[in-house]
Each structure stands twice: as structure tokens, then as C-alpha cells.
Amino acid sequence: MARQIPEKKRLRVEDRANECCEYCYSQMRYSPDRFNIEHIIPVVLGGLDDLDNLALACFGCNRAKHRVIEVRDGLTGRMVMLYHPRRDRWLDHFRWSENLLEIVGITAIGRVTVERLKLNRERVVNLREVLLMVDKHPPSLFKS
Numbered sequence: 001m002a003r004q005i006p007e008k009k010r011l012r013v014e015d016r017a018n019e020c021c022e023y024c025y026s027q028m029r030y031s032p033d034r035f036n037i038e039h040i041i042p043v044v045l046g047g048l049d050d051l052d053n054l055a056l057a058c059f060g061c062n063r064a065k066h067r068v069i070e071v072r073d074g075l076t077g078r079m080v081m082l083y084h085p086r087r088d089r090w091l092d093h094f095r096w097s098e099n100l101l102e103i104v105g106i107t108a109i110g111r112v113t114v115e116r117l118k119l120n121r122e123r124v125v126n127l128r129e130v131l132l133m134v135d136k137h138p139p140s141l142f143k144s
């Protein structure tokens, strides 16, 4: 785990992210644990504590990403940067599957991020299924 982020900054990151994991869009309010403030570019690779380098991430995404920022794309064999919540727009790289339970990568960035961060982990999909039944999934920011 990296440096401690001051509470005020943490709250700004949580608020900016609408209290959703910025990768898998799990909602903090339906998680038993508070989410992590994640360094998009890890501290060990020179990433700073600036708001531009911080994202809200659930434990699963944070753990799966670890210190990785780029991954080989199985489809093309090329190295591809993982999704960057500050530089990239989620909807440019991902969409919800027809039944809204899975995240589909629609670009190379989307594909490698779905795979590396395991955005469709069984428990996350199970939670989406339950939340969908009570109209709490996808998160309200996806509803226009």
C-alpha cells in the first residue's frame, strides 16, 4: 500500500467518482469496505499524490492492477496502456453487456483492462445481478 492520502483529498476523490470504482463501477455504498484511493501511475513508477493521478478503486480492481500500467493485448500481441480514469473516458473503451451484468472492452485499452483487472469477477457480477433486480445497477450516472 502506498502513502497515506489525507482525508480531505480522499473525500474529493470519492466525490468526483460518485463513490464508484472508476474501473468496474462497483458502488462503495454496497461494499462492506471503503474503497482504495489508487495511484493510476504507481508511486514506484514516479506517480504523484496529485488529484490527476488518483482514482477511486474497489479492493478487487486495486489488487488486480497492482503496479501494472500496460499489458500485452492477447489479440494483437502489442503492449497497451491500461485504462486511465483521468485521461480516458470510460464509455469510449467499455460498454455494458446486453444483460448489463458484464463489462465489455470495445477498444484495446478496454480489452486489456477488463482482463487484467478482472472487471467481471464472479462476485462483482453476482452483486450487479442483485442490484439490477432492485434497479440500483448500473449506477445512476449511466442513466440519462
Ligand SMILES: [Zn+2]
Pocket (backbone or CB within 6 Å): 021, 022, 023, 024, 025, 026, 057, 058, 059, 060, 061, 062
Ligand atoms: Zn472495481
